[in-house]
Amino acid sequence: MFGVIDVDQSPLVLIWEVTQACGLACRHCRAAAVPRRHPEELDTEEAKALLDDAAEFGDGQLVVLSGGDPLMREDLPELVRYGTDRGLRMAVTPSGTRSLTRERIAELADAGMARMAVSLDGATRESHDAFRGEESYADTIAAAEAAREHGIPVQVNTTVCADTVEELPAIRELVGEVGVVLWSVFFLVRVGRGGVLTPISPVRAEGIMEWLHDVDAEEPFGVKTTEAPFYRRVGLQREDGGREGSRRRAGVRAGCGFAFVSHTGEVYPSGFLPLSAGNVRESSIVDVYRESALFRSLRNPDGFTGKCGACEFRHVCGGSRSRAYAETGDPAGSDPLCPYVPEGYDGPLPARIAD
Template sequence: MHRPSAMKGLPPQLHLRNLARQGGALLALRLLVGWRHLGRWTLRDGLRTIPVAAGSVGMGCIGFPYHPVIEVTSKCNLSCIHCHVGSSSLGVSPPFEELARLIRGISQIPEFRMVVFTGGEPLVREDLPELARVAKGVGLPVVIATNATLIDDGTARVLRRSGVVGAAISLDAVDPGLHDRIRGKRGTFEKVMRGIEACQRAGIVVQINITAMKENADHIAEVLRWSHRRGAEIGLVYQLVPVGRGERIRDRALLVEENRRLMRTLREVQREIKTVFEPVASPQYWAYLLASGSSNLGRRLGGWTFRGCTAGWGMLYVKADGDVWPCPFVPLSAGNAFEGDIGEIWRKGEVFRLLRDRRNLKGSCGSCRWREVCGGCRGKALAYSGDLLAEDPTCFVREDYPSSL
C-alpha cells in the first residue's frame, strides 16, 4: 500500500511525540553545546532531513525515530581496514525477491518510516534502483550507506528518481592519503569527492560518516569542519568496534582517554558548524552533555530526549544472510528475516527483549544515573568482555563525574 506521506499511517500520538522529541533534542543540543546554527539548520535543512536522518530514538537526532538497516550485499569494491562486515569482492547478495519481501514486511511495522540499504557497497547491485522503487512504493524513503566511489551524475539522478533521498557517505579524513590507506585503495578520496558532488546536484541529502580510530583521531575536527563547508546536513562519528575485519586492528580502537578527547572535540566543533553530528558507539556523549551542561532547561530536555545506545530497540540490522542483529556491532541473531516474519522478530526476539530493559545492564552501566540516556555501547561491551550486558570499557563519564554512580 502506497503512503503518500511518510508520517501518514502512524498513530497520531506516536508521530506527534516523535516530532516533539526531535524538536526537544535539537533545542537541548543548542542549550548544552552552544550550537549557533539551530535556526539556520531548521529553516534550511531540517525539513529536507527529517525523512532521511540515520538516527534513532533520542540520540539527539533529527529524523525518523526507528532505524531499520538492510545489508543488501556483503560484496564491496574496497577493502577498508575496519569493516565490521568483513566485505570483499567475494561476498554474497540476497535474491531480489527476498529483499523485496523483507522491505514490504518492514513497511508493515508501525515504528519504521524509512529504510537504509547498506553493504558491503550497495551500489555493486545493479538492481539497487529497483529495490529503492519497492521501498518507495510502500512509503519508505531510502537512504544508502555508501563509499560513493561508484556514484556519478547519471547514477545519482537514477537513484533520486527511484526513491533514494539520502546518501550516508564514508569519509575518514580530508587528507587523501590517509583516507585511501584506511579504505584500502589508492584514488578513493577523489572518487568520494565526485560522488558527494553528484549526490548534491541530484538533490540527495548528504550525510558524512566518519569512523574514528587511532590513525585518524587527530583529523576528526578537520572532517567535521569540512562537512560544514561542503554543505552536508548531518553526519555520524563512528568509533572502531573490533568486529568483522576490525578484530584484526583491535589495538587501534579508541579507549577511555581517546574517547574523552573525541567527545570533547565533537562538542567544541559542533558549536561552530551547521552540520549536525552524532556519535555512534560512544553514547557517553549524551551523558557527558548532561553532566557538564550549565543550562537547566537543556538538561531537562536532554534527559527527556537523549536515549544513547539504540541497539535492539531504536534500530535493527538485517545481514545479507537474513540474520537479524540489534546493531551492526552486536553479532547476535534474533532470528532470520528470510525464514521468519520480520515483525515477529522485531517484537519478540530474545536479544531485543534483553536490550529494551536497561535494568538488565551490569557493572557501572547498570548502576549509572545516566543509564537511560546512555546505556553504554553494547557492541563494545560484547567485543571486549564477551557479555552483551557488561559495562562499556571505554566510558570516561564515570571517571570524570563520579557522582554518576
Template sequence: MAVQYQFSAIYFEATRVCNLRCPVCMTASNNPQVVRQSRRQELTYEEIRDRVLVPAKRLAVRAVGWSGGEFLLRKDAFDLLRLTVDLGYKCNVCSNCELLDRDMLLAMKEATRGDLTIAVGLNSIGEDNEWSRNAEAQRTLEVLELCRELRIDRHVIITLGRYNADSFERTVDYLVKRRISYNRSPLVARGSGCAYFKDQGFTREDLKERFHPVLRRHVNGYVSYTPFFLSPELHEQVSGGRKNGTVPQNPPIGCWVGNWLALNAEGDVSVCPVLLDELTTGNVREKPLDELVYESKIFADLTDRSRLKGRCGRCRYQYTCGGCRAMAYYHTGDYLAEDPTCFFDPVDETTVSEYEEETNRLFKKYLIVARHAGFYERPDKPAGRPEDKPAPRRSSPAHGSGKTAPSADGSGNGAGRPARTGGNGARDPGSPNARVAAAEQDPPPANRSV
C-alpha cells in the first residue's frame, strides 16, 4: 500500500440501546424506532473482533473507547472489555453513569486489568445540564468521585452549545480544581441533535467570547479543540515531524480528524464520532476496517490538510489546527470547507494569531503532562523534511496581529510552514486525557521537561 496510516484511537458506539432519553442525543438513542432497527443490525462479538479490533492493529491503533447508547447494556460488554486488553489496547468506557456503582466499577477494573478510563458526559455542573442530558449532574459528579476513590482514571466530555455558554467556565473550573481531565465536543446536526442545531449550536461569536478563552486556559483540556493557534515550527521541532499523512501527531493537537477512527453500532466507519451516520466510508461487514480506511477517498482527503479550502486553506495553522471538520460539514455540506465557527481571519499564511505566543507557552507545559501520561515521546532528533520548499518571507499582514511568524525557539526567524506532505505517523497511545489533569497538578521532575 502506498500510504501507511497510523491512528491513535477508535471511538466505537457499540450499541444504540440506552437507559436515558437525552434530548440532543447524537445517536438517536432516545428514539425507540431507531433503536429497534439498530438492534437487528448491531455488530456481534465475533464481527467486532474479526472485522474491527484485529484489523485495527494494522492501523497502529492503541486505544479503544467504548460508547453507546449505553455500552454496558450490551450483554457481551465485559467480554469486549477483556478482548480489548487481550489484544493490547488501552480501554476507555463512555457511560451515562446510571449503572456505575462501586461493584460495577471494580468489576470493570478487574476485566481491564486496571487499564481503564471512565468517560462521562457532563454539559454543566448546574441545573442547565438537564436541558441537554436526561440526568442530574450530581449523579455524574458522585460517579467521578467514586472513580477517584477506586483509583480509576476519569474523564469528562462537555458538549458545547448556546445552552451552556454561561456555565462553561464554572464547569471547567470545577473539573480542573478536582484534577479531572476533559475535552469539548460540539453540538451537531446528528441524530436528535438535528432539531436543536440551528438554534442551540454555538456561533463564531460564542466561540470567541465564551468558550475559547476557557479552553486556552488549562492544559488538561488541550488536546482536541479548534481553533488551535500553535506555531507549526514548534510542533515540527518537538514531535520529530511525526504525522499521519499531514495531520500532526506526537502529540495530536487541534482537530482530531485524521488521528482517530469512529464506528457506529451497525459497523459504519467515519473519520469522527460526531460525523457518524452522516459521513461514512463504508461498513466493516463489507470489508475489514483497515481495507475500508485505505480505500477511502474521505480518509485520503482528510489526512492531507493541503486540501483544506477557504480560510483554513490559507491559514498559518492549517496543519496544527485544521479547523473543525464537523463544523465545516454540518454548516456547508463540504468536509474540506473552512470552519465557519472559527473567528480567525488570516490574509494568508503569514498572518499570525494574537494567541500564538500564549498557545505555544501552554503547549510546552502540555508536553510535560503528555510525557508523564505516556502519549508523547521526545524524539532523539527532529525528523528532516527534505521535501520542503524554501520558507516564504514573513511580513506584517494588513490585518491580524501584525507580528511575523516566529521560529520554534521564538526568535522570529520563521522556518516556514510545515510540509504539505508528511511522513509516516507516530504510534500515539490513543485517547490521551486519562491522566492529564493529575499530571498537571503533580508534574514529573523538571529534568523531564521539554
C-alpha cells in the first residue's frame, strides 16, 4: 500500500489533529472534543508551514487531517489543496454530522482529497447511534456514498470494545455494502472519553485477530488493525507455523512509522500516547520524528520491557505502546491486550485489562 519506506526517516502515516472542535460528543472520543475551536490552534499560515515541513519526508507522504471534526475549520479545503500541491497525499476523517454534505465533499474532492475515512461502530442506525451517543449513522452512510460518487476512496474505522464486539460480523457485511477500500479496526485504548469503556479480554482479542485475517482473505477490501500490532504476529504464526520469518516484516506503531500533531502543534508518537516530543511551532516535524529521544526509543523494540521486550515477534509487532502507557504509565512496557507469552519467558506479566 505504501511502498518501501524507512520508518526511521519517515512515518507511513502523519496524523494532524486540525481542531478538537466537533458537533458530536462520542463516548469513545480520544480528544474529548468540544463544541468550539481552541484559540491556540495552528492558524492557516502555521498549518501551511507544517505541510511544507511534512513534504520534506518525501513525495507522496500521507497526511491525515483529523479532529475533532476537521470540517469545523473553514480553511480545510485550502489546506487540502495546499498539501496536494506540495506532493502530499491528503486524507480527511470528518465526523458524521449534517455538516458533511455532498457539497462539502465535492469541495474537498476538487481540492485533491485522496481518501476519506468515516466511523461505523454499529451495523444499524440503532446500535451505531447508541454507541456514539449521537445520531450520526445516516449522515455517515450518506457521506460515504457521496465520496464514492466523486471517486474518493473510502475507509471505515470501527472501535472494538465490549459494547461493539458482537457487532463485528454485521459491521463487516455493512462495510462490504458501502464499498470501502479499507476497514480499520481500532482496539480500544482507554484515553479521553474512552476511559470509561470496557475493553475486550486478551483471549477474545486473539480470536478476533484470527477472524480478521480470514476477513482480509475473503473480502475485496483491505483490513488493518489500529493499536493492535499483534495482528501481524498472528498472521506470521498462521503462515509460518510459528517462528520462521519473525523479523521479515516491519510494522507501524506509535512513533515507528506513525506520528501525530495536536491542534496546538504538540508532536506525539500517537494521539493515544500523549507524550510530547516537541512542538511544530518551534521545531520541524521532520527533526522531531527523526531525532527526538522519545521517537527513537519507540523505534527500538529491543529496549522494551516485560514480555514485549522478550518476544521474538517484537520487530514486527512491538505491542501497542499507547496501551502500555495508558495502562501502566510506561510506553516501553508490555501491551496488556496481547495474550502471547514468549517461550521460556518467566518474567512478570501485565495485569489483565478485562476478564
